[in-house]
Amino acid sequence: MATSLEEDKVKPETNDSTNSNGSTKKATSDTIEPEQQPYFNPRQLWPDIIKCPVNKWTFQCSDIIGKLGTDPEKAQITKKKMEKCLMYFHRLRKEMKLFDHTYTASCILFYRYWYMYDLPASIPQCIHLAQALLVTACKTMENNRPTDHYIKATCDFMVKDGPSSVGQKLNLEKLKWEVRDQLVTYEKKVLCQLGFDLALDNPKELIEELFSAYYRHVRDSDIEASFKEIFPAILQEARNFIIQTGTQPISLLCDGYTMVATALIFAGITFQKAKDPSFKFPHNFFRKRFPVKLTPEGVASLFADFRSLEKAFFDLKSNKGDALLISAADIEKLIDEDPQDGEEPYNLYEYDLIKDGEVNEDLLKYTERKVEELATRIISERSIKRPAESVPDQIPKKQRI
Incomplete structure (x- = not known):
C-alpha cells in the first residue's frame, strides 16, 4: 500500500532559471496543473464492503444435544437459563419494537455463544449476557438504539421476571448502574470470544x-x-x-x-x-x-x-x-x-457480481410508486400529529386578555 501511495504522489514542478551571474537557481512552482493532480479513488483507501471472518458454525444434531450433558438436573438448569434469555429477547423485541431479523440474530448469537462457551452460572449474569447479545444484534441488523433504552428495558425485565429473594426490594438506581457496567463488560467479552464474527447468515x-x-x-x-x-x-x-x-x-x-x-x-x-x-x-x-x-x-x-x-x-x-x-x-x-452431481453451486449473491446489477423499467416504476406512497403516508401522518392550530392558539400570548 505504501508503495502505491508513493507512486501516486505528484511531484512539484521545478524550473531551472539562470541568474545574471551565470548561477543556476532551482525554482519550485506553488501550483499544480489540473492534469497533474492525483486521482482520488476511495476504494483504494477504504473498501466499499467489509468482509467478515468466515467460520464454520454448523454442527451435528447429536453434538448439539450432547452439549446439554448427561446429568438431567444440570441439563434442566441450563434449559431454565436459556428460557430466561429467550424470554428476554422476545420481551424486548416487543417493547423496543425491534425488527424480526434482529430477534433471530439475537438467537443465533446466543446459541453460538452457548455452544462454544456455555452460559454464566447465575440467571442475572445470563440476562446481562443476553443484553450484550441483543445490543450486538441490533447494531448489526438495524439502527442502534440509545444505551438508556436498553438499560431501562433490561431493568424493567429484571424487576418483573428476574430472580429475587422473597421480600427483597431492588434499588432501581443502583440496578441501572450495574446493568450499564455489565453491558460494557459483556459486549467486549462477546465480541472478542466470538472473534468479531458478525457474518450471521441470518x-x-x-x-x-x-x-x-x-x-x-x-x-x-x-x-x-x-x-x-x-x-x-x-x-x-x-x-x-x-x-x-x-x-x-x-x-x-x-x-x-x-x-x-x-x-x-x-x-x-x-x-x-x-x-x-x-x-x-x-x-x-x-x-x-x-x-x-x-x-x-x-x-x-x-x-x-x-x-x-x-x-x-x-x-x-x-x-x-x-x-x-x-x-x-x-x-x-x-x-x-x-x-x-459433483457440481459446485454457483453463488449469485457475491458482492462483486451484484454491485452493477441490471435495472428494468418494471423495477423503476415499482420503486417510483413505492417512494410516492411513502411520501404520501409521511405527509398524512404529519398532518394528523400536527393539526392546524385553532384561532386562539395563533394569537400571541401577550395579546390575550
Whole structure:
C-alpha cells in the first residue's frame, strides 16, 4: 500500500532559471496543473464492503444435544437459563419494537455463544449476557438504539421476571448502574470470544433479500402468473417458520441459505396439504436462487433433526411437532430440480457480481410508486400529529386578555 501511495504522489514542478551571474537557481512552482493532480479513488483507501471472518458454525444434531450433558438436573438448569434469555429477547423485541431479523440474530448469537462457551452460572449474569447479545444484534441488523433504552428495558425485565429473594426490594438506581457496567463488560467479552464474527447468515434477513423487489422484477420475470399469485402466502409461511424455529438451536444445524430453502419447502408442503395437493415449485426454482446443494434426502434429514431438537430442548406452542414428519418422497413431489452431481453451486449473491446489477423499467416504476406512497403516508401522518392550530392558539400570548 505504501508503495502505491508513493507512486501516486505528484511531484512539484521545478524550473531551472539562470541568474545574471551565470548561477543556476532551482525554482519550485506553488501550483499544480489540473492534469497533474492525483486521482482520488476511495476504494483504494477504504473498501466499499467489509468482509467478515468466515467460520464454520454448523454442527451435528447429536453434538448439539450432547452439549446439554448427561446429568438431567444440570441439563434442566441450563434449559431454565436459556428460557430466561429467550424470554428476554422476545420481551424486548416487543417493547423496543425491534425488527424480526434482529430477534433471530439475537438467537443465533446466543446459541453460538452457548455452544462454544456455555452460559454464566447465575440467571442475572445470563440476562446481562443476553443484553450484550441483543445490543450486538441490533447494531448489526438495524439502527442502534440509545444505551438508556436498553438499560431501562433490561431493568424493567429484571424487576418483573428476574430472580429475587422473597421480600427483597431492588434499588432501581443502583440496578441501572450495574446493568450499564455489565453491558460494557459483556459486549467486549462477546465480541472478542466470538472473534468479531458478525457474518450471521441470518435466514430472516436472507429471505427478504432473496425475494426483494429487485429480484422479483429482474430474476423472476419468467415465472408463471399462477405461481406468482400463490407465492406470497408461501413466503409468509416461510417467514413464520424461520422466526418460530429460531427459538430452538436450529441455527447451529445449517447455514442461512439452507434454512431459507428448508422453510420454503415446509411452507410448500403445508400449502399442499391445506389447499392444493397438486402444488409444485417451478423447475430448478431452488437451483436458480440458492448457492447450496439441495436434495430431498438432505432436507428430510434436516426436518428430522429439527424435530429431535424440539424434543430435547423446549416444549413451546410454536413447536412444529409432527408437522416435521416429512419424507424424501414428499419433497420429491414438491420440487423439480436437476441433479448437481459433483457440481459446485454457483453463488449469485457475491458482492462483486451484484454491485452493477441490471435495472428494468418494471423495477423503476415499482420503486417510483413505492417512494410516492411513502411520501404520501409521511405527509398524512404529519398532518394528523400536527393539526392546524385553532384561532386562539395563533394569537400571541401577550395579546390575550
